[in-house]
Structure formats: structure tokens, C-alpha cells
Amino acid sequence: MQLAFCLYKYFPFGGLQRDFLRIALACQARGHDIRVYVLEWEGEVPPGFDLIKVPVSSMLNHRLYAKFTRWVEADLARRPVDRVVGFNKMPGLDVYYAADPCYEEKARTMRKSLYRYSPRYRHFSAYERAVFAPESHTEILMISTTQQPLFKKHYGTPSKRFHLLPPGIAPDRRAPANASELRVAARARFASEFKLQSGDLLLVQIGSDFMRKGLDRSIEAMASLPEPLKRRTRLIALGADDPAPFMSQAARLGVGERVFMPGGRKDVPNFLLAADLLLHPARHENTGTVLLEALVAGLPVLASAACGYAHYITDADAGSVIGEPFHQSAMNDTLAAMLSTPDALTCWQHNALVFADSADLYSLPERATDVIVGKRG
Numbered sequence: 001m002q003l004a005f006c007l008y009k010y011f012p013f014g015g016l017q018r019d020f021l022r023i024a025l026a027c028q029a030r031g032h033d034i035r036v037y038v039l040e041w042e043g044e045v046p047p048g049f050d051l052i053k054v055p056v057s058s059m060l061n062h063r064l065y066a067k068f069t070r071w072v073e074a075d076l077a078r079r080p081v082d083r084v085v086g087f088n089k090m091p092g093l094d095v096y097y098a099a100d101p102c103y104e105e106k107a108r109t110m111r112k113s114l115y116r117y118s119p120r121y122r123h124f125s126a127y128e129r130a131v132f133a134p135e136s137h138t139e140i141l142m143i144s145t146t147q148q149p150l151f152k153k154h155y156g157t158p159s160k161r162f163h164l165l166p167p168g169i170a171p172d173r174r175a176p177a178n179a180s181e182l183r184v185a186a187r188a189r190f191a192s193e194f195k196l197q198s199g200d201l202l203l204v205q206i207g208s209d210f211m212r213k214g215l216d217r218s219i220e221a222m223a224s225l226p227e228p229l230k231r232r233t234r235l236i237a238l239g240a241d242d243p244a245p246f247m248s249q250a251a252r253l254g255v256g257e258r259v260f261m262p263g264g265r266k267d268v269p270n271f272l273l274a275a276d277l278l279l280h281p282a283r284h285e286n287t288g289t290v291l292l293e294a295l296v297a298g299l300p301v302l303a304s305a306a307c308g309y310a311h312y313i314t315d316a317d318a319g320s321v322i323g324e325p326f327h328q329s330a331m332n333d334t335l336a337a338m339l340s341t342p343d344a345l346t347c348w349q350h351n352a353l354v355f356a357d358s359a360d361l362y363s364l365p366e367r368a369t370d371v372i373v374g375k376r377g
Contacts, residue, residue: 001032001373002080006072007087008065011042013208013240013264015289016099019143019364020087022168023097024049026365027372035081037072039064062123065090069127085372091130095372097141101286102150103128132157141165141368144287144308163371167309168364172269173293175353179273186274194234194260201233201339204275204299206268206290207282208239214281214304215246217331221279223253224332229339233258235279238271240264272297276345277338281322281331282306296356300348302335316355318348 005024010017028034028048035050045051052075056067069090076084076092086093089100103124107116115121131138132155140157142148142164151157176182190196203222207213215237222235235258237246243261250259265271272278278294280303288307295301295312301319303310310321320334338344 001082002035003027003032003372004035004037004072004076004081004084005087006037006084006090006093008038008068009040010036010038011040011240011264012266013238015207015287016087016097018170019097019099019168019289021046022170022365023085023368023372026369030369030373032373037068037075039068060120062120065127066123083372086131089124089127089131091127093131093138095139095141096131097143097368098147098151099143099286101147101284102154104154105150129155134158139163139371141371143167143364146308147286163367165364165367167287167289167292167312167361168368169289169292169296169361171362173272174296174356175273175298179298182270183273186270189270190274193262194236195257196234197232199232201229201277202275203233203235203277203279204271205235205237205279206239206271206293207280208241208264210237210239210241210243210246212283213239213285214279214283216249217281217326217328218279219246219250219253219255219259220328221281221331221335222258223250223255225336225339229336230255230258233339234260236260236262236271236275238262238265238268268293269297272299275299277302277319277335279335280304280307281326283326285309292361295352296361298349298353298356300338300345300352302331302338304331312355312359312361316351316359318352318355 007020024034037052037054039054054068054071056071058064058067073092083094084092085095087097107121132151134156140162142162148162187196205215205218222233225233250256272294278299278301280288280291282304285307288309291301291303291307291309292312295316295318301313303313304322304326305324313319313321322330
């Protein structure tokens with residue numbers, strides 16, 4: 001079977017991008033041919049992938065995406081495939097992977113009414129409707145239960161077209177048998193790069209789009225720690241984003257020498273093992289895969305309830321979840337309490353590993369492949 005995958009941009013450190021790659025590889029492993037349409041691709045191309053960089057351009061995103069769609073439609077008319085799988089909302093999809101929240105809901109609740117007269121709104125609203133309208137035949141891969149009611153509210157999408165997937169945590173995120181030794185080795189490697197001493201507490205935050213992920217909230221919470229605790233705490237934020245405004249915030253709050261932003265890294269598992277706590281106080285997050293990556297590595301988590309996967313932290317009793325609406329004071333107090341109780345951190349670590357062994361947190365690529373190749377034309 002010839003499969004076409006469409007996504008606007010691929011880069012190695014994006015959650016949606018990692019999900020796309022693992023699903024495409026799972027389809028390839030079952031013997032299917034993979035063609036990929038993108039505007040941009042960063043990093044290595046897997047062997048056997050037919051990668052097509054669509055040669056269109058525009059200064060405005062909505063016009064760029066419209067040109068992308070028209071070009072892909074024309075190419076597919078010349079070279080048909082059996083299934084078209086999209087990781088961004090667009091017309092003509094057989095299967096859509098719903099990593100993004102409901103655009104219509106955001107447009108009506110988070111924007112002024114005049115916004116709905118803009119060309120940008122008309123484009124993204126039409127593209128979302130092309131996927132979710134009742135007359136569409138697109139099958140929808142859902143990775144969180146939080147957004148399905150919103151799509152049904154705005155479009156009346158039939159329930160039978162939604163397919164809820166389990167999480168898809170990569171196997172290399174699981175804590176190996178020698179995790180304790182690897183933790184010591186990782187912290188030794190990080191000692192000079194991040195000024196990390198043996199008795200220091202290491203906080204990590206992982207994910208691009210720092211403002212949406214709440215990095216400013218993490219910095220403020222760290223700065224609010226009692227002085228003795230603050231002196232021995234370091235925060236490392238990994239992700240592809242501009243660090244300047246956040247480093248300025250850290251300097252203004254007096255923790256500039258304790259906050260580090262080294263960009264995207266390929267050695268994320270080492271950070272998960274070396275850290276004492278993952279912070280993820282996102283403003284909005286359809287899932288939050290990194291919460292589960294921390295959990296299976298045995299790393300306790302402090303997250304906001306805005307994350308679709310936050311319930312797993314509660315289910316596993318592997319950390320704390322800050323309720324919505326978010327209050328900075330609640331995060332400040334919770335962080336201080338968590339770091340002040342080493343026994344609790346150890347207990348949460350144990351609980352996380354037990355949960356990781358018993359729950360299905362890994363089969364997203366295989367389940368997605370079942371839907372993709374099983375869809376009836």
C-alpha cells in the first residue's frame with residue numbers, strides 16, 4: 001500500500017513530529033511505502049522515505065498552507081496513493097492525527113469577535129471544517145479525550161469517526177535496570193556544563209514554545225523558593241525557542257546563574273535520569289507526552305491540569321498537578337513543598353516505575369497504523 005503523510009514542518013524535537021515519525025515507521029515496518037510532503041525538514045531522512053519538499057512560499061502562513069495544499073493535491077492527482085494521512089488540518093485527508101486543539105473553540109473563546117472576519121480565521125476555520133464536518137470522511141486519531149467534545153460541539157462530527165489512541169512513549173525513555181548508575185554518570189557529565197554539584201536539586205523542563213509550556217511560571221516558582229533551597233536548585237529548559245526573554249526574566253529575579261537553556265538536545269533520556277523533578281506548567285497542552293516520558297523514566301512531575309495527560313500523574317501518584325485556573329502562588333508553594341520532602345520524591349519515583357510497568361503507555365504507533373491501513377476507501 002502507498003501511503004502519503006502530510007505535515008508542514010518536521011524537526012527532531014517536536015512532539016507532533018516525533019509521533020509522525022514513529023507512526024510512519026510503524027507503517028513502513030508492515031511493508032507499506034511511505035511518501036512524505038513537507039514545507040521544511042530538519043534532520044536525517046529515514047531510509048526508504050520518499051521525501052518531497054513542496055516548493056511554495058508566502059510571507060503569510062495561511063497563504064503558504066493553502067499553496068501547500070494545492071500543490072500536494074495536484075501531485076496526488078498525477079501520482080495517486082492509497083491513503084493520505086495529515087498531521088495538520090487540511091482538506092483531502094483520509095486520516096487526521098489530532099495533535100492540535102480545536103481552532104474554532106479558541107477563536108470563539110480566546111479572541112475578539114472581529115478576529116472571525118480575518119483571512120487567517122477563514123483559512124484555518126475552513127481547513128478544520130474540512131476534517132471534522134459531518135459530511136467529511138476523514139477518520140480522526142485522537143490522543144486526548146479533552147478535545148473531542150469541542151469538535152463535536154462545533155461541527156457535529158459523528159462519534160464513529162473518532163479513534164482514541166493510547167500514549168506512544170518511546171522505549172528509550174524507560175528507566176533501564178542500571179538507571180542509578182546512569183544517573184550518577186549523567187550528573188557527572190552535566191557538572192561543568194550546568195554548574196551542577198553533587199547535592200544540588202535539578203529541575204528540567206522539556207519542550208519547544210516556552211511561553212505555551214509555561215517556562216516563565218517555572219522560573220518564577222524557582223525564584224520564590226526559600227533561599228537555602230534556591231541556592232542548591234538548578235533549572236534546565238530544553239527546546240527549540242528563543243531563550244532571551246526567559247533568561248532576562250531569570251536575571252531580573254536573581255536566578256540567572258541557576259537557569260540554563262541549551263536548546264534542543266538528543267540526549268533527553270540522560271536529563272530524565274539525572275533530574276529530580278520535571279516541571280510542565282503549560283498554559284494549554286492537548287496531551288503533554290513529556291509527562292509520561294518522565295513517568296516511565298521514574299522522574300516525579302509537577303504539571304498544570306491544562307495538560308491532557310496530567311491525569312496520568314494523578315493516577316500513578318507520581319507527583320503533583322496544579323488545578324485550573326492556574327495560580328502562580330499555588331505552583332510556588334507546591335514546588336517548595338515537593339523539593340523540601342526527599343522521601344516524597346523517592347516515593348513518587350517508585351510509584352511512577354510501578355505504573356509504567358502496568359499501564360499501556362507505548363502502543364500509539366501500532367494502534368494508529370491499524371486505523372490508517374484498515375481505513376476503507
